[in-house]
Amino acid sequence: MDGVKPSVPLHYLDNNATTRVAPEVLEAMLPYLREHWGNPSSSYAFGHNLTQPLSEAREKAAALLNADPREIIFTSCGTESSNAAIHSTLATQPGKRHVVTTSVEHSANLKFCSSLQKQGCEITILPVDEDGALDLDRLEAAIRPDTALVSVMWANNETGVLFPIAEVAAICARKGALCHTDAVQAPSKLKIDVKELGVDFLSLSAHKFYAPKGIGVLYVKRHTKFESYLLGGSQELGRRAGTENVPYIIGCGRAAELALARLEEQNTRVRALRDKLEQGILTNIPGTTRNGPEEPRLPNTTNIAFEDIEAEGILLLLDRAGICASSGSACHAGSLDPSHVLTAMGLSAARARGSVRFSLGIYNTQEDVDYTLECLPDIVRKLRAV
Ligand SMILES: *Cc1c(COP(=O)(O)O)cnc(C)c1O
Numbered sequence: 001m002d003g004v005k006p007s008v009p010l011h012y013l014d015n016n017a018t019t020r021v022a023p024e025v026l027e028a029m030l031p032y033l034r035e036h037w038g039n040p041s042s043s044y045a046f047g048h049n050l051t052q053p054l055s056e057a058r059e060k061a062a063a064l065l066n067a068d069p070r071e072i073i074f075t076s077c078g079t080e081s082s083n084a085a086i087h088s089t090l091a092t093q094p095g096k097r098h099v100v101t102t103s104v105e106h107s108a109n110l111k112f113c114s115s116l117q118k119q120g121c122e123i124t125i126l127p128v129d130e131d132g133a134l135d136l137d138r139l140e141a142a143i144r145p146d147t148a149l150v151s152v153m154w155a156n157n158e159t160g161v162l163f164p165i166a167e168v169a170a171i172c173a174r175k176g177a178l179c180h181t182d183a184v185q186a187p188s189k190l191k192i193d194v195k196e197l198g199v200d201f202l203s204l205s206a207h208k209f210y211a212p213k214g215i216g217v218l219y220v221k222r223h224t225k226f227e228s229y230l231l232g233g234s235q236e237l238g239r240r241a242g243t244e245n246v247p248y249i250i251g252c253g254r255a256a257e258l259a260l261a262r263l264e265e266q267n268t269r270v271r272a273l274r275d276k277l278e279q280g281i282l283t284n285i286p287g288t289t290r291n292g293p294e295e296p297r298l299p300n301t302t303n304i305a306f307e308d309i310e311a312e313g314i315l316l317l318l319d320r321a322g323i324c325a326s327s328g329s330a331c332h333a334g335s336l337d338p339s340h341v342l343t344a345m346g347l348s349a350a351r352a353r354g355s356v357r358f359s360l361g362i363y364n365t366q367e368d369v370d371y372t373l374e375c376l377p378d379i380v381r382k383l384r385a386v
Pocket of ligand 1: 016017076077078079080106108153155156157182184185205206207208216
């Protein structure tokens with residue numbers, strides 16, 4: 001189809017940042033941009049006929065999580081889902097003003113928590129060890145009678161390290177605190193079953209699983225009190241105001257179906273590519289170390305420290321070679337802060353600054369990995385020579 005063919009970078013190894021829109025997802029969306037562009041809340045058929053495809057998309061999103069469609073709220077992104085979950089737990093439990101989270105969460109979580117602190121809430125930020133792991137005894141001890149929420153991510157976007165969310169949720173249930181997990185990195189890589197996990201809230205972002213940016217999901221367990229973050233119309237059963245983003249919700253539904261179908265491929269073919277890339281770097285380039293343990297980890301992610309050089313230099317030269325990767329560190333107003341995740345794992349600022357994340361996806365090929373392994377040794381040699 002003319003004009004809609006996605007233009008993807010040649011060697012895209014940054015799938016934890018965003019993913020290419022799957023052609024199947026785009027195809028599913030197009031009719032809702034071109035022809036069926038009504039407002040589902042309208043009284044005439046051209047609008048309210050959209051409620052059927054919307055509920056089908058909701059069923060697909062629910063199926064990805066083994067949830068009930070009534071437990072699904074469509075949001076604008078992963079950030080909104082997390083913010084809304086945290087907001088709701090405080091709004092519905094006015095006597096509870098304490099939140100427990102971890103030092104390696106996404107800024108969507110950490111920044112929102114620090115804004116709560118300014119409003120008088122108390123936040124406990126749990127540390128991680130050198131493997132990026134949580135101490136569950138410490139987590140349990142941190143939960144108090146006034147703890148409104150424990151918010152712990154499932155899979156870390158920078159290192160791929162997994163937290164034992166089912167165990168975290170069991171501790172929360174035992175101690176009477178609600179539990180939210182940022183599961184943005186899970187779809188298509190991990191089997192998600194909210195009944196097995198036992199969490200009260202779970203956040204997703206569809207652009208991390210081959211749908212476009214601008215659509216997210218918040219799972220809210222049935223019978224959990226919920227207070228809307230966005231106020232206005234009564235969309236999403238009154239839990240998220242704002243006219244439904246119909247084409248993107250349809251795309252999210254299709255992407256959810258694909259994510260289920262691709263679980264196997266991510267855990268076999270993509271995992272093998274990731275392992276080949278990681279082993280290739282660690283054995284062929286001196287002065288390299290993996291950040292974080294081999295397991296438990298996402299099948300697509302590797303984070304590698306390159307001694308004596310800055311990740312920024314590596315990324316620049318990789319970019320010139322047509323390879324996209326990232327450093328996990330955020331560039332704030334020109335000053336380069338080392339990654340808060342790697343720093344929390346006890347890595348020195350120098351090692352954190354020399355670390356690069358490669359995250360693979362279903363559109364990667366053997367050729368992407370071979371080409372990267374071909375380019376990297378020269379890049380590292382060049383940078384170490386200066
Ligand atoms: C990308 C990401 C987010 C933010 O999702 P957006 O849709 O970009 O707001 C949150 N958490 C994790 C772990 C992520 O990787």
